[in-house]
Amino acid sequence: MTSGAYYRSVFPFIGLCVIVAVWQAYTELFTVSSVVLPSPSDIFLASVENFGTLMRHTWPTLVECVLGFALAIAIGIPIAVALSSSTLLNLTLYPILIAMQSVPKVAVAPIILVWFGLGIESKLAIAFLVAFFPIVVDTATGLNATPKGLLELAKSLRATRWQIFYKVQFPSALPFVFAGAKVAVTLTVIGAVIGEFVGSSEGLGNLLLTANSQLNGPLAWAALIWLSVLGMALFGVVALVERLSMPWAKDSGGH
Amino acid sequence: MGDAVTDANGAMEQAPAGLAPSPEPFGMFRDVEKRFALGDGSHLKAIEKLSLTLEKGQLISLLGPSGCGKTTFLRIVAGLERASSGEVRIEGKSVSEPHPDFAFVFQQPNLMPWRTVLENILFPLEIRREKTPQGVARARELVELVGLAGFEDRYPSELSGGMQQRVALCRALVHDAKLLLMDEPFGALDELKRMEMHDLLLSIRARTGVTVLFVTHSISEAIYLSDTVAVFSRRPATIRDLIQIALPYPRQSEQRYGAEFTRYEHEASRLLGIVR
Numbered sequence: 057m058t059s060g061a062y063y064r065s066v067f068p069f070i071g072l073c074v075i076v077a078v079w080q081a082y083t084e085l086f087t088v089s090s091v092v093l094p095s096p097s098d099i100f101l102a103s104v105e106n107f108g109t110l111m112r113h114t115w116p117t118l119v120e121c122v123l124g125f126a127l128a129i130a131i132g133i134p135i136a137v138a139l140s141s142s143t144l145l146n147l148t149l150y151p152i153l154i155a156m157q158s159v160p161k162v163a164v165a166p167i168i169l170v171w172f173g174l175g176i177e178s179k180l181a182i183a184f185l186v187a188f189f190p191i192v193v194d195t196a197t198g199l200n201a202t203p204k205g206l207l208e209l210a211k212s213l214r215a216t217r218w219q220i221f222y223k224v225q226f227p228s229a230l231p232f233v234f235a236g237a238k239v240a241v242t243l244t245v246i247g248a249v250i251g252e253f254v255g256s257s258e259g260l261g262n263l264l265l266t267a268n269s270q271l272n273g274p275l276a277w278a279a280l281i282w283l284s285v286l287g288m289a290l291f292g293v294v295a296l297v298e299r300l301s302m303p304w305a306k307d308s309g310g311h
Numbered sequence: 312m313g314d315a316v317t318d319a320n321g322a323m324e325q326a327p328a329g330l331a332p333s334p335e336p337f338g339m340f341r342d343v344e345k346r347f348a349l350g351d352g353s354h355l356k357a358i359e360k361l362s363l364t365l366e367k368g369q370l371i372s373l374l375g376p377s378g379c380g381k382t383t384f385l386r387i388v389a390g391l392e393r394a395s396s397g398e399v400r401i402e403g404k405s406v407s408e409p410h411p412d413f414a415f416v417f418q419q420p421n422l423m424p425w426r427t428v429l430e431n432i433l434f435p436l437e438i439r440r441e442k443t444p445q446g447v448a449r450a451r452e453l454v455e456l457v458g459l460a461g462f463e464d465r466y467p468s469e470l471s472g473g474m475q476q477r478v479a480l481c482r483a484l485v486h487d488a489k490l491l492l493m494d495e496p497f498g499a500l501d502e503l504k505r506m507e508m509h510d511l512l513l514s515i516r517a518r519t520g521v522t523v524l525f526v527t528h529s530i531s532e533a534i535y536l537s538d539t540v541a542v543f544s545r546r547p548a549t550i551r552d553l554i555q556i557a558l559p560y561p562r563q564s565e566q567r568y569g570a571e572f573t574r575y576e577h578e579a580s581r582l583l584g585i586v587r
Contacts, residue, residue, distance in 0.1 A: 205421035212389060212415040213438045214408070223437065227425045304425050304466040 094274040099281065102274035109275075110282055113263040117283070120176060120248040120259065121290060124183025125241050132188050132240075133233070136195035137221075157189045161247065165254040179251030179259070186247040187240035191233070198232025199225050231305065234298040241294045245287040260286070335403050337522055338365030338388070338490070343397035345383055357383045359547035361397070370516060370523040372533035374579060375543025381526050382494050384548060388524060389415050389492045401490065411439065414488035416496040420475035422467040422482075428454065429463040432481045439486065446485065453481040457511060473504035477511070484515065491523045497532070506564060509535055513562055530583075534575045535562060542582040551582045 076096045082088070083095035090098050103110065139146045165182055172178035202225045210220045252261030260279045267275035345358040357380040365371055373381040386392040387399055390409040399406045401413075409415075414435070422431045432450040436442040454463055457477040467475055476496060483491060497505040513536065516523060527533050533540045540554040556575060558566050566572055580586045 203421070205417055205419050206423060208391065208417065209415070209421050209434075210438070212391060212409045212413070213435050214411060215438045219438055223434075224423070227423065230425070302425065304468060 090273045091271045092273065094277050098274040099277045102272075103278040103281070106275055106278065109263065110260075110278060113258055113260050113279070114282060114286065116176070117245075117248050117252070117259040117261065118286060120179040120183055120251065121241070121244040121286070123176075124180045124244045124247055125187050125237075125290070127180065127184045128187035128191050128240055128244070129237065131184075132191035132236075133195055136192045136199060139192070139196045140199035140225075141221075153189065153192060161186050162250055165250050168251075169255045174255050174257070178254075179248050179256070182251040183244040183247035186243040186250075190236040190239040190243070192236075194232045194236025194239075195229060198229030201232065202228045230302055234294065234302070238291055238294050238298070241290045242287045245283060245290065249283065335400070336364040337367040337369075337402060338363075338524075339398065339400045340364070340384075340388070341398040343384065343387065343394045343399060345380070345387065345392070346395045356547040358387075358394075359549050361549050363541060363550060363553075365522060365524065367522055368520050369539060370525060370537050371539045371541055372525045372527055372537040373541050373543060374527055374530065374533040374583070375548065376545055376583065377528050379543050379546050380548030381543050385492050385494055385524060385526050388490075389413055391415070410490075411486075412489040414483035414486070414491050416479055416483045416491065416493040418495045418498050420467070420472070420479040422475055422478055424467055427464045427466055428459065428470070428478050431467065431478055432485050434482060435486045441486070450481065450485050453484055456515065457481055473500050473508070476500060476508065480508075480512070480515070484519070484521075487519075489522060491521050493523060493525045495526055495528070498527070498529075505532070510562075510564070512536065513560070517561060530576050530579045531567060531572075534558075534572060534579065535567060540575075540579060542579055545584075554578055554582070 080096050083093060083098075088095075094102070135149070139149060161182060164185070165178075168181050168185075169178045172181055206224050206228065207220065210224050215223070248259065249261035249264075252259040253265060256262045260283050264276050264279040264283070267273075267279060340361060340363045343358055343361040344356070346354040346356050349355055361384060363371070373384065375381045383392065387394045388401070388406065390406050390413070393407060401410065423434070426434065429447075429450055432453065433442055433447065436446045436450075451463065454460060457480060459474060459477055459481075462470065462474065467478070470478070476499075479496070497508045500508065509532065512523075515521070525533070525536060534554075534556055537556055540556060542551045542554065543549070544551050554575060558569075558571060558575075577586065
């Protein structure tokens with residue numbers, strides 16, 4: 057188990073080192089312009105020099121992601137509960153949800169900007185929109201996947217509908233809820249950046265766009281890497297909450 | 312048919328002493344029928360004219376081939392399903408829905424993976440809003456009784472199949488059920504574990520005097536446990552005959568190899584149509 061965890065962290069690290077080394081060698085050997093592809097060392101230097109700027113722009117993006125995610129949870133889970141508890145609602149809402157999901161969010165972003173303005177609200181709305189769907193679908197799937205035996209047991213004890221929901225169905229759906237939440241939280245980063253691309257004055261997406269237009273390759277790449285670190289950190293937090301709230305499943309994780 | 316045999320012999324010597332014959336037996340099932348509607352508009356008859364009486368404190372096994380309808384009958388008694396026609400009465404009252412004084416033990420342990428052993432056992436009390444300190448104490452006693460002391464705070468995933476089924480048994484007993492309905496509860500266990508569980512069930516029954524209906528397709532299991540074995544026919548299920556098991560309690564594994572036991576096995580096999 058421990059050696060498995062060891063290899064799981066060592067091998068990706070070795071892989072990363074190889075890629076960075078090849079990348080560094082390539083840019084130096086072929087003297088690639090830093091506008092086209094900055095070398096890892098340039099990106100690292102840009103990160104250090106612009107640390108303050110990067111931090112200042114990380115904060116708004118982080119807030120957009122976290123709040124957009126919270127909104128998706130707060131609205132997505134009740135909708136999933138409604139979908140799984142009523143056939144009528146399921147038949148009515150599910151096709152609409154699918155239709156909504158198939159609309160490209162990037163295409164909706166300019167409209168949302170018109171509705172909500174240049175402030176944080178438009179970014180929240182887009183982050184919410186991308187994160188909402190996996191949470192609803194996975195939670196509803198989980199609620200419908202309650203083992204039949206547990207439902208029978210509850211029925212044989214004459215549990216009320218509410219007791220069946222909060223003592224049986226919801227806890228048994230938790231792994232599904234977290235699976236959806238982990239996908240959703242990484243999507244919020246995409247949502248926030250789309251929002252910042254379309255119109256904003258701050259955030260890592262905005263910084264990336266600005267640096268790119270100034271042909272500052274290293275800073276643009278630094279912003280890009282910070283974005284992916286932000287996404288991984290958010291994923292890590294959700295995975296940690298999952299581990300803490302489902303102590304019985306501690307051996308089943310591993311990704 | 313069934314009633315006459317129960318009254319005629321056997322039952323009296325096995326029934327706990329001091330019980331005067333009441334006007335109506337603890338459980339009375341008369342002409343129970345169950346039909347399932349099939350997709351093409353026809354019906355599948357699962358149970359046909361099934362009659363049986365169950366005295367308080369009795370342990371009756373329902374023995375029959377797989378898929379014969381004995382589980383359906385048990386589910387009707389439990390109130391999980393309704394009979395198409397016939398009478399299903401427990402303590403003089405018609406059964407139409409699950410009764411708070413019954414406990415069902417399923418073929419699978421059906422434990423909640425997110426609850427510890429103790430929390431799983433306390434589940435029925437929580438549902439009935441009766442989770443008192445006495446209830447918790449009783450749950451702990453049961454854990455000890457089934458030999459799981461020290462495992463109270465473990466999760467089901469950390470237990471073997473046999474241990475999980477012991478937890479399920481505790482959960483069925485925690486609210487002092489009058490009637491234990493067991494649907495092949497030890498069917499998934501290996502033979503050694505199963506024999507341990509037989510003795511455990513019998514000792515619990517001796518302590519609590521609980522009435523048991525036990526569904527099984529194992530001839531030796533039915534004989535070892537029961538005071539009466541109800542042998543089922545193939546579908547549509549009805550009771551072929553009742554075998555009164557006169558082996559004395561407390562039963563011991565040695566009895567499994569006695570001539571009398573073999574004679575009962577032969578009789579059951581004959582009724583099941585396995586041998587002539």
